Amino acid sequence: MTKKFRWLAALLAIVLFAASCGDDSDTTDDAGDAGDSAGDEAVDQTQGGDLTFHIITHSDDGPFWSVVKRGADAAAADLGVTVVWKPGVNDANVMVQDIEAAVSEGTNGIGASLPDPAALVGPLQNAVANGIPVITLNSGSNDYQNIGALTHVGQTEVVAGNGAGLRFNAAGATKVLCAQQEQGNVGLTERCEGLAESFDGEVVTAFMGLDADTAEQQNTINATLAADPDIDGILGVGPVITMSALRAAEDLGRDVTIGGFDMTPDLLAAIEAGDVAFTVDQQQYLQGYLTVLFLYLNVTNQNTVGGGLPVLTGPGFVTPDNAAAVVALSEQGTR
Amino acid sequence: MTDAAASLPVDGSAGTAANGDDERLAYRSIFQRLFIRPEVGAVIGAIGVWTFFWAVSGTFGTAGGSWGWIDIVASSLGIMAVAVSVLMIGGEFDLSSGAMTGAMAMLTVFIVKETGELGGLGLPMSVSLLLGLAVALGIGWLNGTMVERTGQPSFIITLATFFSLKGLKLGLANRFVGQIQVASTEEASDYDFWRPIFAGEWERNTHQFEARDFFYTSLPLLGFTILVLAVAELWFNRRSTPNPAGMIQFLVGLAVGVAGVGLMHGTDSTGGNALSAAVIAVGVLVGLHGYCQWRFEPLTDRGTLQLDSTCRNRLLIGFGLVVVGGGIAMAIDSSSNAQFVFPFTVQGIRAIVSVALMVTGLGLLAMVSQAALSINAATKFVATAALAAGVLLVAAVVFLDSESAKFRASLFTILLAVALIVFAWGLVVSRFEERRFVDRDADRSGYIMMIIGLLSILVGIAFRLLFVTEAELLAGIPPTKTSVRVLWFLAFTSVMVWMLARTKFGGWTFAVGGNKEAARQVGVPAARTKTQLFMIVSFAAWLVGVLVAFRINSIQANTGDGKEFEYIIAAVVGGCLLTGGYGSAGGGAIGAMIMAMPLIGISAARWNTDWRFLFLGVILLVAVVSNRYLRLKAEALRR
Amino acid sequence: MSAPLLELEDISKYYGNIIALTDVTTSVNAGEVTCVLGDNGAGKSTFIKILSGVHQPTDGTVRMNGDEVTFAHPRQSLDAGIATVYQDLAMVPLMSVWRNFWMGAEPTKGRWPIQWIDTKKAKAIAKDELSKMGIDIRDTEQPVGTLSGGERQSVAIARAAYFGAKVLILDEPTSALGVKQSGVVLKYIKAARDRGLGVIFITHNPHHAYPVGDRFMILNRGRSMGNFAKDELSRAELVRMMAGGAELDQLPHELEDD
Incomplete structure (x- = not known):
């Protein structure tokens, strides 16, 4: 035994x-x-x-x-x-x-x-x-x-958030949901703060469920959108939650500008297809x-290097324009 | 404790004191029999949580909001919570269950994925599903076997499995795909065949059905009527020969009631509504009384009103609290346009204070009517009528004071209906003989009616959730989707409930969880049973993994990690005992609903989502305490 | 009369060089109660373990209906019709009476893989069997945990009897119970005997053993102090022997001296 x-x-x-x-x-x-x-x-x-x-x-x-x-x-x-x-x-x-x-x-x-x-x-x-x-x-x-x-x-997260805010301005959004996949994470909060700094409209920041359960994320975002018809933009501060946001918006049939942070293959594919406007690439x-x-x-x-200042590696943006090239590089594992 | 229990006669809790016959054959009333189910606390909790979010949010009660939390239950939490409940009843835990869902999803995707030299097997989905199932059952078998062979707590063994799976997921994903994310199911050659089975969707807005509201109103009304009659069937003593006059009265009452509903449906004025409500009330009273007259023994001696000082005081205080609560609700200005941000506003305080006072008041009235049950018929009638009057008072406050159309229409109607039912019940309870002995026939027909009633209500609600009317489409209702996952969840839960209640294996599950050594001594294959229980959990993990894989087509390596505790919490909220041997599978499902509702409800109410963990914490605490209380009460009642 | 239902002859058991039992001889007939009395450490539990097949005797023979048998495994003993009701009962407190009664051998309907318990039959038989033993369970749905200790013992006895036991070994069924409850259990022992079972009642209490026993065997430090039929022995003698005879005679004097 x-x-x-x-x-x-x-x-x-x-x-x-x-x-x-x-x-x-x-x-x-x-x-x-x-x-x-x-x-x-x-x-x-x-x-x-x-x-x-x-x-x-x-x-x-x-x-x-x-x-x-x-x-x-x-x-x-x-x-x-x-x-x-x-x-x-x-x-x-x-x-x-x-x-x-x-x-x-x-x-x-x-x-x-x-x-x-x-x-x-x-x-x-x-x-x-x-x-x-x-x-x-x-x-x-x-x-x-x-x-x-x-x-x-x-x-710097704030600068990255700033960049995202400018993109939402350009897209003509008026109220953006900054969807977080973790609660109390300083970096994610700073991304949302950066967004609020540069974005001209209103920003709602909320925790929408962990990446480990995408069903929960999607339904929570869905409920948030349903409860607030004014939201016309979503910034997912991670790639998984960005995809959840996309699915939620599609289910509701809402025309929402979606931006994300970082990259996964499916997010890149969604950008290439034009469903997601951009992702912030650090x-x-x-x-x-x-x-x-x-x-x-x-x-x-x-x-x-830097003369006492930080060396910024981002924000770079992946948009429908350069998505195809980034996809190729991402498959090599360097983007 | 047991000595005392045996030597003491049955304690005279309301309604159980048997007269004549064998004093040991105490009869348990229908409510007492229902209250000893392990999931009863969870059912009450679920209704409470639902009502709460329905009240405080605009969209929680809509079809979209409902499918939101139902989908969370169906696609991840529910199936696992049910499986984990069954395992917990068998006395074990599985901490690898969360990671296993992700692992199974990854495996499924990985086998069908074609990614050239980096890996991916590119096999058909059918093969992938079978292979995945085999691996899942293998992991379950391994968990069970290791727990049995080592004699170590499953907590530790499955923790090891959890880390192993987590490591394997990361490691293998990195190795073969070069990435933590694995995509995608669509590449499988037979994807189109399997998609409807695991991810078929139902779009509400493309299913227009004009007669929907007929079903939506008539089925729940029918169901509710049957439920009330079922309770009567279980409560009263049958006549030896039915009284045909009663049947005619019943049919007349039914006809009047139906006519009233029709009238209400056709009219839109306040006066018309009041008239039709009165007609319905007459129909209900006549019909219920007729039904009882038809089937049950009338009571000969009604006695006279006897209320002791405690009861009288409670009645007074109860009414007082309802009045004060209503007064506060009216006194504080309700016309403020501020967003209803709970709970730190004038509105919030107004709501809390008035609701708390009114609920306490009604609670006191309910206690009096409960106590009156054991006095005599006349007292029963008066006490129950007092409760009905209290509910009526609350309804009036809601109607007069509430700003929201939702409250004024739905809540007011519901409260009126409750008051009516309470009053009607008081009437028949004081006029017919309560059954105090076991009548298998009556019990069986009562239970069957109860199930039909509940199903009818649920089917009626399902009509509302599944179909859309032209009016709704014109009003621009947002699209809503549901999926075949709900059916998987229902199927799995039903099978587990049936298995626990009706099969040998179910009995052995309770046995090995309750007292493993004893079970072994009388020939229950304890080790095998436990291993099979672990395999049920891993089967569920496989199912959930496949559902997730079909849902989003791509899988992260950390999918499901950390969810295992939510499954355990759902099981505990659903009434399962952490130490095993007690609980129910249905309770786990309802526990999962209680966990999922706040996730949607908080968003729907547009509160800060930081509150959700506070909510879960409070729910868990309340659930554990109240389940313990209910269980002890149940055991006391069973003596 | 034919050979006894169960007969033990010169049974000895050594654990290494420790002698647990030496030359124990006794028997039980169908419809009789044989009481095995002994103080703690007298070898009662070794005796039970040999009969229930947990241990094998080092020496001696066991015969059932005159045929020599060996029990290499508890299962074999069970199959031969020897059921043991242990002091810590094989019961699951939170499960209902009827489920406990049937535990491990539930009657089913349907065909594999869709089989379910025939609850109606199971409940009816459980209630019936219990009432045959004179046990009036209010409702077979109530959990065993809510029964009194005596009732629980009796459920275990009824279960063993129903599942074909010919010899029933009861391991100290009364030791944890109060006076009244012990009386209840003794009543059930009689009921089992009247149904034709051979009962081996193991106890240290001669006052419990005497009223129900037909035959008594007293164990002391692994040795049999003799087999007695009821008519060969008065209650007082049994008490005296049980207490160690002369040793106990001495005891009052010692205690009074202090």
């Missing part, structure tokens, strides 16, 4: 291990530039020269972050350095540990995201004090100077690539 169970447990462990390895090694291959398969170790390392950079983010290895990772891997391959990718899966504690470990390993540079500045600023300041160059990426535009980082590579591939490049240039050539 117990014997049988052990067998099952072992099997499960193997499957799990294989799955987690498969995940890491594979994305390296997809980047199309790392010919070897170094990925049998738990931590992914792209082969390179003597320099090692640690990229420590709150990545969940979802669709968004896998593109960042590809950017970083591509830069590592281009420059001949080693990049250690440490996904913190939204846990600042893990990130603090990873930063401290990287410092004690004597890394040549750290790229870090700052989802929780209160927890992460201290360890990063410590890294800077140890003479390690630090660049913040993705989130952290408010704190990178405080840390003493070289620069910040990313998109070009996160750049966040991975540029972070590694800037660290490399700083270490080898003492260059600094």
